[in-house]
Every structure is written in C-alpha cells, then in structure tokens.
Amino acid sequence: xxxxxxxxASAWTIARKDLAIEFRTRSAFLSALVLSLLAIVIFYFxxxxxxxxxxxxxxxxxxxxxxxSGLLGLHRSFGVEQHDGAMDALLVAPVPxxxxxLGKALANLAFVLGVQAVALPAVAxxxxxxxDGRAFALLAGVxxxxxxxxVSIGTxxxxxTANTRLAExxxxxxxxxxxxxIVMPAAKLTAAVLAGRPFGEAVAWLRILLAFDLVFAYVCMxxxxxxxxx
Amino acid sequence: xxxxxxxxGLVRTFGxxxxxxxxxxxxxxxxxxxxxxxxxxxxxxxxxxxxxxLSPSAGQARIEGVSLPRPEARARVGLISHRGMLxxxxxxxxxxxxxxxxxxxxxxxxxxxxxxxQLRVADRADVPVRSLSRGLQQRVxxxxxxxxxxxxxxxxxxYTGLDEQGGAALxxxxxxxxxxxxxxxxxxxxxxxxxxxxxxxAVMRAGRFARYERAEGLExxxxxxxxxxxVA
Numbered sequence: 001x002x003x004x005x006x007x008x009a010s011a012w013t014i015a016r017k018d019l020a021i022e023f024r025t026r027s028a029f030l031s032a033l034v035l036s037l038l039a040i041v042i043f044y045f046x047x048x049x050x051x052x053x054x055x056x057x058x059x060x061x062x063x064x065x066x067x068x069s070g071l072l073g074l075h076r077s078f079g080v081e082q083h084d085g086a087m088d089a090l091l092v093a094p095v096p097x098x099x100x101x102l103g104k105a106l107a108n109l110a111f112v113l114g115v116q117a118v119a120l121p122a123v124a125x126x127x128x129x130x131x132d133g134r135a136f137a138l139l140a141g142v143x144x145x146x147x148x149x150x151v152s153i154g155t156x157x158x159x160x161t162a163n164t165r166l167a168e169x170x171x172x173x174x175x176x177x178x179x180x181x182i183v184m185p186a187a188k189l190t191a192a193v194l195a196g197r198p199f200g201e202a203v204a205w206l207r208i209l210l211a212f213d214l215v216f217a218y219v220c221m222x223x224x225x226x227x228x229x230x
Numbered sequence: 231x232x233x234x235x236x237x238x239g240l241v242r243t244f245g246x247x248x249x250x251x252x253x254x255x256x257x258x259x260x261x262x263x264x265x266x267x268x269x270x271x272x273x274x275x276x277x278x279x280x281x282x283x284l285s286p287s288a289g290q291a292r293i294e295g296v297s298l299p300r301p302e303a304r305a306r307v308g309l310i311s312h313r314g315m316l317x318x319x320x321x322x323x324x325x326x327x328x329x330x331x332x333x334x335x336x337x338x339x340x341x342x343x344x345x346x347x348q349l350r351v352a353d354r355a356d357v358p359v360r361s362l363s364r365g366l367q368q369r370v371x372x373x374x375x376x377x378x379x380x381x382x383x384x385x386x387x388x389y390t391g392l393d394e395q396g397g398a399a400l401x402x403x404x405x406x407x408x409x410x411x412x413x414x415x416x417x418x419x420x421x422x423x424x425x426x427x428x429x430x431x432a433v434m435r436a437g438r439f440a441r442y443e444r445a446e447g448l449e450x451x452x453x454x455x456x457x458x459x460x461v462a
Binding site for chain 1: 281282283285301302304305307309313314315316318319320324328329331332333334358374375
C-alpha cells in the first residue's frame with residue numbers, strides 16, 4: 001500500500017494545485033485587484049485633504065480594500081472544487097481533512113498577500129504617504145499578520161458555505177463579523193506606523209492581533225473537518 | 231480472508247426519508263457487484279457511504295476490515311462518477327498527477343503515464359481538461375481514479391459520455407482490476423453491460439436490495455424482463 005502523505009506535504013500539494021489554477025485563470029486575482037484599485041480611487045476622489053489628513057484616512061482605506069478584495073479570492077478557493085465535483089475526489093483521498101484547510105489557507109494567503117503587495121504602493125502613491133524603508137517593513141509585517149487571521153477565518157467559512165446555494169452571500173455575512181478583531185488592531189497598527197509614532201505605543205494592538213491570529217488559526221483548523229461533514 | 235468491502239446494516243436518512251435502508255453485503259477480492267435500480271433508489275448514496283463521503287446514519291462500512299472514513303480505508307478506494315471531479319484549468323496529466331500525489335505514490339510520473347495510456351488518452355495528456363470532449367474528460371477522470379491501483383473501485387455510471395473505444399478501454403480496465411484482486415461495485419442502468427462484468431448482481435428499490443444474487447448463470451434477457459417488472 002502507498003504511504004499517504006502527511007499533513008504538511010498534502011497541504012502543500014493542495015496549495016500548489018490551487019495556485020496553479022489561479023495562475024492559469026487569473027480570474028479571482030484580477031477581480032480582486034480591480035476592486036482594490038477602484039476602491040482606492042473612489043476613496044481618493046471622495047477625500048477632502050483640507051478636512052482630514054492622508055495619514056488618518058489611509059489606514060481605513062487600506063483595510064476596507066484588503067477585507068473586501070480578500071473575500072473574492074476566498075470564495076473562489078472552494079468554487080473550483082464545486083465546479084465538477086472535484087471536492088469528492090479530494091475527500092476520498094487519504095489525506096487528513098486538516099490538510100485541505102491548510103492547503104487552501106496557504107493558497108489564499110498567497111492570494112491576499114499578492115493583492116496587498118499591489119494595493120499598498122497604490123495607496124502610498126495616491127495619498128502621498130510618507131513611507132520610508134522602516135515604515136514599509138513594519139506595514140508589511142502588520143499586513144502579513146492580519147492576512148493570517150483573515151485567511152484562517154475566511155477559509156473555514158468558505159468551506160462551510162461552499163455547498164450552499166447562497167455561498168456568495170453567506171460567506172461575507174458569516175466571515176465579516178469575525179474579521180473585526182483582526183482588522184481593528186491591524187488598522188490601529190497601520191495608523192501608528194503612518195503617523196510615525198513609536199511602535200512601542202502600539203504594542204498592545206500587536207498583542208491583540210497575534211492572539212486572535214493564533215486563536216483563529218488553531219480553532220479554524222480544528223473545526224474545519226466538521227464543516228465538511230454531510 | 232478479510233473481505234475487500236463489507237457493508238453491515240447501512241442506513242442513511244435525509245430528514246424523514248430513508249435513502250438507504252439497511253444494506254448488508256460483503257465482497258471478496260475479485261468480486262464485482264453490479265448495482266441496478268431506478269433513479270432515487272439509493273444506489274449513489276450507498277456508493278458515497280462506501281467511499282467515505284457520507285457517514286451512515288446507522289450501520290458500518292469497512293474496506294479491508296478498516297472502518298470508513300479512516301484514511302487507511304479511503305487509500306484503498308477509487309471513485310469513478312458521472313461527474314468528472316476534474317479541474318478544468320489544469321491539464322489531464324496535472325489532474326492525474328494531483329491525485330497520485332495525494333495518494334503518496336513513489337513513482338508519480340510513471341503511474342500517471344501508465345494510467346493515461348491505459349485509458350488511451352496519453353496523446354492528449356498535456357491539453358487543459360476544458361479543451362477535451364466530454365468522453366475524453368471521462369477517460370481522464372477514470373485515470374485519476376485508478377492511478378493509485380485501488381483495491382476497491384466504486385463506479386457510478388462510469389460509461390457516461392464514453393464512446394465505443396472509451397467504453398472498451400473501461401471494460402478492459404475493470405476486468406484487469408478484477409483479475410488483479412480488486413473488488414468492484416458498478417452502478418449502472420445498462421443491465422447487459424453490468425452483468426457482463428459482475429460476479430454478483432443486485433437491484434435496489436427504495437433504499438433496499440429488492441434482489442441480490444450471484445451473477446454467474448443468470449440469463450440476461452430474462453433478468454432484464456424481471457428487472458423491468460420489479461422496478462415498474
């Protein structure tokens with residue numbers, strides 16, 4: 001008998017497959033990118049620079065953009081499994097159900113980070129943000145940490161709603177409330193970095209973000225296999 | 231000897247409806263059960279329980295003595311369905327390779343090539359699945375299901391979409407798997423096709439076996455007439 005791959009090996013196989021599909025179709029990534037840039041432009045034209053400073057507005061713009069564009073990719077991640085019943089083949093394979101979560105989450109993380117990598121410079125450009133190398137690195141760190149939490153929650157709910165007729169509607173309704181504890185500290189940390197305040201002042205928010213990341217990633221991986229039950 | 235497939239009092243309910251109502255049977259190595267029945271009789275639900283995709287409301291299913299849905303049991307199962315279970319953006323080879331990788335095969339490329347050749351689709355292996363005809367997609371889907379050499383092959387309407395050549399390749403494959411000691415369950419509406427392969431034949435109606443018998447010696451035309459009467 002063949003030795004079934006372990007948790008990480010099978011997760012990596014699933015993530016690679018999802019990324020290969022996305023690279024080939026680019027449908028979700030391009031949609032998310034267009035949505036991000038559109039949101040940034042709309043916020044820019046609605047902005048009155050004499051009433052509010054760019055560094056005060058930008059954190060909100062960034063995190064609204066990341067949250068909603070990320071949802072597009074999350075929905076797509078299980079859509080490809082539903083199209084031709086491929087989820088059945090995945091579930092028959094002798095891999096731990098947790099590896100499906102992990103694989104999907106890894107691919108979704110790459111997706112969200114890809115969108116962020118384009119959206120952050122766009123926001124910096126539009127709002128003329130004072131981003132030096134240190135601020136850029138700090139923001140990148142905050143975005144990676146927040147993406148971990150968003151992707152954990154989003155992947156679990158995407159799996160849960162994939163089989164439902166109203167998946168596109170249900171996913172945001174279920175996931176968005178759980179995004180709040182991630183987006184709130186992420187926005188606060190972003191504001192601190194953009195305002196040039198000492199990072200030490202925002203350490204409490206960093207701890208909150210880390211704590212929710214850990215809790216969400218752990219709980220979602222534990223719960224996910226049960227969401228696949230009929 | 232441990233049975234390849236063992237179903238013991240399998241029941242599956244959806245709300246108040248009993249889709250499968252107490253199925254019990256065993257299949258030894260080399261056995262092939264042809265499962266007939268009208269639409270909604272519970273054939274596909276039974277097959278999904280035997281693949282570990284649905285948990286039974288009561289009873290138990292085992293593969294080689296291992297209870298489903300444990301991974302050790304699922305590792306021995308190959309599932310063919312009328313749905314392709316393929317990723318249309320990937321090529322035929324990538325689809326089969328993905329399945330091989332999830333089964334932890336040592337020689338992934340060799341196994342993939344053999345499976346594609348067996349289904350006579352190797353010459354289209356590097357074409358995205360979306361560009362293939364329905365019949366060729368079904369061949370790729372079968373290659374995906376057998377790439378790991380399963381001991382138990384569950385086939386739900388496997389001839390759907392196949393042309394004569396594809397059908398012949400599938401029949402040859404099913405015979406070869408049987409000869410190699412695999413147990414097969416073939417759900418089909420085509421009685422002659424099913425009986426030609428089967429060692430056992432069963433008719434399901436309302437979630438139960440209305441008939442279950444050894445297939446050797448069955449007179450096909452008479453069986454077909456009795457079947458029509460039974461499901462009428």
